[in-house]
Amino acid sequence: MYRPITNCSYELYYNEKSLICSIIEENKERVPSDKLLCCNKEERSCSAYSSGCFVPNEIVQCHNLTTFDACKRNDSVALNVCGGLQDSLFCLTAGGSKDDPQYTKLYFPEAIEWILSRNKLEESNEVAVCYDQVQGYQLCNSTGNPTANFTCGDVFQEGCNECNWKSIIGSNVRRFIKGELCEPKAVSQAHTITGLGTIVGILSFILVTIIAVAVYRKFQTRGDIPPVVLEPENVRS
Structure with missing residues (x-):
């Protein structure tokens, strides 16, 4: 059964069911789990993600609750999502990257990939993440001088889940992450x-x-x- 988890009331269209959930209702097998997709709302289609997935396209990833590592958490926030039907798909949606070197060359598309692909216990809570040239994005530590970094809310967060990204030269982008439990029609x-x-x-x-x-x-x-x-x-x- 479909159930929205996050809801950013001031973000346009965030009260609507996402395209990916509508596609799952039609045919669940069309949507692979743990794979990044780029979805075009005008064409009502999704394809394999590439770094050229620019707004207004959306970047999407769905996780099977049965195998989702973050569902090993036993706190109430996680249980609200993971306590659903086994084999349900928990899908995360975010707006694509801006087609602008100020962002694409400063690793903003990689930030969106990391945000939606979180599949580890230690990455599923509220996090601060940094990018470096060697290891890419990872949880921040006290050493190094990151090229870019972001903070992001709990992957299972209710209400409005917000991630804030900034580069070393001062570029800033805010993204709202839509979370939904998606299942075929009853x-x-x-x-x-x-x-x-x-x-x-x-x-x-x-x-x-x-x-x-x-x-x-x-x-x-x-x-x-x-x-x-x-x-x-x-x-x-």
Whole structure:
């Protein structure tokens, strides 16, 4: 069943169901888990992510709750999401990068990738993350002089989940991360249940009929029930 987790009421369209959840409702198998996608709302399609996924396109990644490492947490914030149906998809959506060297050459697209791809316990809470030329983005420590860094809210955070990125030259970008539990429509499951019920009903009817015929023949053989013979009307008295 679909359920929004985050809700940024002042961010345009954040009250709406995301494109990725609509696609999952149509066919869950079309959306691979743990893979970054670039989604185009105008074309209503998603494809493999590349660093050229610029706004207004959205960057998306879905995680299967059964295998999502962050769901090993036992706090109430995580349980609110991870306590859902097994094999549900928890999808995160963020706006794409600006097509501007001020951001693309200063590792902003890589920041969005990291934010949506968090799949470790230690990365799933509120974090401060830094980029360096050797190791890329990682949780910040007290050493080094990062080229860019960002702070980001809990991956399971309710309300409005906000990430703030800034570069060493002072560029700043704020991104709101939309989190949703996405599942195929319940009606499709209901149709499956209805179909199974129909098959069971038919098989039960056939079984009861076979038993009734067998019992009738048994009694007929013993002479307890005379055979039924339909006489032509013209020989009846």
